[in-house]
Amino acid sequence: MDVSRERFRILPGAIDIHVHLRDLEYSYKEDYFTGTSAAACGGVVLVCDMPNTKPPTNTPNNLMLKIESARSKALVDYGLYYGVPSSKNMLRDVARYIVGFKFYPEDVFEHFNREVYSEILKLAVSNNLTLVFHAENPKMFNYNAPPGFERPWTSEYSAIQSILALTHSILRSESISGVKIHITHVSSAKSIELLVNAKRVYRDRIKLTFDTTLHHLLLDNSLYRFNPGLYKVYPTLKTRLDNLRLYLGLLRREVDALVTDHAPHSLSEKVKPYSNALPGYPGLEIALPILLTMVDRGLLTLEDIVYYYSYSPSRILGLEGFGVISRGAYASLTIVDLKTEWKVNPDSFMSKAKYTPFNGWSLKGKPYITIVRGRVVFENGIVYEDLKGWGRNVRELT
Numbered sequence: 001m002d003v004s005r006e007r008f009r010i011l012p013g014a015i016d017i018h019v020h021l022r023d024l025e026y027s028y029k030e031d032y033f034t035g036t037s038a039a040a041c042g043g044v045v046l047v048c049d050m051p052n053t054k055p056p057t058n059t060p061n062n063l064m065l066k067i068e069s070a071r072s073k074a075l076v077d078y079g080l081y082y083g084v085p086s087s088k089n090m091l092r093d094v095a096r097y098i099v100g101f102k103f104y105p106e107d108v109f110e111h112f113n114r115e116v117y118s119e120i121l122k123l124a125v126s127n128n129l130t131l132v133f134h135a136e137n138p139k140m141f142n143y144n145a146p147p148g149f150e151r152p153w154t155s156e157y158s159a160i161q162s163i164l165a166l167t168h169s170i171l172r173s174e175s176i177s178g179v180k181i182h183i184t185h186v187s188s189a190k191s192i193e194l195l196v197n198a199k200r201v202y203r204d205r206i207k208l209t210f211d212t213t214l215h216h217l218l219l220d221n222s223l224y225r226f227n228p229g230l231y232k233v234y235p236t237l238k239t240r241l242d243n244l245r246l247y248l249g250l251l252r253r254e255v256d257a258l259v260t261d262h263a264p265h266s267l268s269e270k271v272k273p274y275s276n277a278l279p280g281y282p283g284l285e286i287a288l289p290i291l292l293t294m295v296d297r298g299l300l301t302l303e304d305i306v307y308y309y310s311y312s313p314s315r316i317l318g319l320e321g322f323g324v325i326s327r328g329a330y331a332s333l334t335i336v337d338l339k340t341e342w343k344v345n346p347d348s349f350m351s352k353a354k355y356t357p358f359n360g361w362s363l364k365g366k367p368y369i370t371i372v373r374g375r376v377v378f379e380n381g382i383v384y385e386d387l388k389g390w391g392r393n394v395r396e397l398t
């Protein structure tokens with residue numbers, strides 16, 4: 001075996017701030033053990049889990065159910081997002097368990113509750129929590145469009161405008177500033193232009209950041225012709241030019257993070273006519289390998305991938321001790337093998353969702369060892385299953 005410096009590199013462990021680990025009544029799609037095992041295989045030491053589960057994570061009781069389940073099953077560390085509740089009472093005592101709040105399009109555009117939103121903004125500022133938005137305005141959807149074209153770029157663009165204007169006006173009227181607003185899975189060129197400008201326009205009250213996904217960066221809407229249900233995802237895939245603008249945004253450090261939006265479903269939920277197929281795909285096992293392949297091709301540097309998939313995500317969420325290798329930081333590290341060449345085969349995924357739009361891609365580079373706070377949880381293709389339960393809620397780490 002080649003153990004030269006050129007083959008293996010130690011990186012701060014990868015951090016993915018947008019994943020769906022499902023569990024509870026969606027355990028047939030994924031659970032905390034399979035989802036965090038997929039993370040470990042992918043060199044990811046910390047994942048932040050979304051609240052659109054069954055039951056949804058927007059009541060204190062449902063949050064406790066999730067915390068209990070994650071505690072016994074997680075292999076890597078995790079943060080939890082809280083969903084928007086129907087009343088202010090459901091926000092009491094939840095702040096110390098969560099990394100932030102997730103807003104879906106319906107929370108803003110269908111049943112917006114100003115009183116609840118004001119309370120969330122106050123909690124966010126006083127507890128260093130981040131508000132993460134899925135920005136798509138349902139008023140702009142066109143259900144007569146061909147598969148994959150029903151949510152045009154204008155729906156994302158108009159949602160970002162509305163979210164920022166609304167938030168800024170509430171912050172001004174309540175005399176609040178310094179709230180962290182993060183727009184996730186940004187998919188189009190126009191949105192990037194808008195966000196780059198908005199960071200400046202709203203900086204008196206809002207710390208604005210945004211991420212994109214590997215599928216929005218590397219896949220485009222010509223793929224919907226082949227297998228629309230498989231490629232179905234929200235926001236929709238856009239054009240090759242949008243891909244290029246996202247890539248330029250990475251080169252210019254305009255984008256703040258990369259995420260997978262790991263969104264597992266059972267195969268039977270994907271293999272359906274487009275209108276009934278569920279949106280999203282798993283991604284945790286192949287994100288870092290795809291990024292390492294981009295490094296091999298000269299499209300990104302290792303420093304870029306540490307920045308977008310570890311350092312900057314830890315800063316967005318305020319995760320002290322993660323995203324860096326330094327004195328006092330957690331020993332959560334990823335050792336990568338830069339030379340191994342292999343083909344993506346979803347049959348070998350640890351995730352329960354054994355499909356991917358990147359099926360058959362030839363990659364160069366993969367995680368070799370994943371270390372979570374000093375313990376090896378994955379090594380050379382093997383997940384250390386006896387460490388099930390080693391993963392901790394980051395908010396409980398001191």
Ligand SMILES: [Zn+2]
Pocket residue numbers: 018019020050261263
């Ligand atoms: Zn998502």
